[in-house]
Amino acid sequence: MNLLDGILNFNKRFVAEKAYEPFLTNALPNKKLLILTCMDTRLVELLPRAMDFRNGDVKIIKNAGALVTHPFGSVMRSILVAVYSLDVHEIAVVGHHGCGMTGLSCRDILDKALAAGVSPDTITMLKHAGIELERWLVGFDQVQDGVQQSVEMIRTHPLLPQKLPVHGLIIHPETGKLDVVVDGYKAAGGAV
Ligand SMILES: [Zn+2]
Incomplete structure (x- = not known):
């Protein structure tokens, strides 16, 4: 039997046995919080x-590194929707120690793409089309830097309220211990 x-098969039983009942809730987050965190497998259950x-407490956005890399990309769009339509009043960016985006090498990824059969001409063509792969396929030197940059990108966004608290945290991927990088209440001038 393949993965899908x-x-x-599991899903048929899950629904038939009404195993979903403990998870019933609505679309608005009880804690009025949005979390942007990493897709790391160790955080799937540990972080919550x-x-x-x-279920029902928070909105979660996940990507590689918990990064907001563009002020008008899909992460920021999700944050705007959460703040203005889904009753989110605070945001927490949660990076983690041992993140795969630490020191991510564009060259390394492209080498693997080439080894997987992507044509060198394709990469050349993208570069000629103005796609700045070296600026796009990057992570951070230290997780603190990534968290701080993402917090700043959200905190200073022109379409978000200035008083919106944006916290920056780092979680240990084994113990779950949290360290505060940015206290969003202080940074927002003592709001809430
Ligand atoms: Zn990570």
């Missing part, structure tokens, strides 16, 4: 447990 068939939230 396994998922679908370590931060004490359950």
Whole structure:
């Protein structure tokens, strides 16, 4: 049985047995919080447990490195929707130690793409088309830098309220211990 068939088989039982009932909730976050965090597998269950939230409590956006790399990209769009339409009053960017985006090498990714059969001509063509791969395929030197940059990008966004608290945290991927990089209440001038 392949992975998808396994998922679908499990899902039939899940629905038939009404295993979903403990998760019933609505679309608005009880804690009025949005979390931007990393897609790291170690955080899938650990992060909600370590931060004490359950289904219905928060909005979560995940990507590689918990990064906001563009002020008008899909992450910022999701944040705007969450703040203005989904009752989010605070944001927490949660990076983690041992993140794969630390020291990410554009060259390394492109080498792997070439080894996977992508044509060198394609990469040349993208560069000629003005796609700045070296600026796009980057992470950060230290996780603190990534968290701080993402917090700043959100905090200073022209379409977001100035008093919106934006916290910056780093979670340990094994113990779940949180360290505060940015206290969003202080940075927002003591709001809430
Ligand atoms: Zn990560």
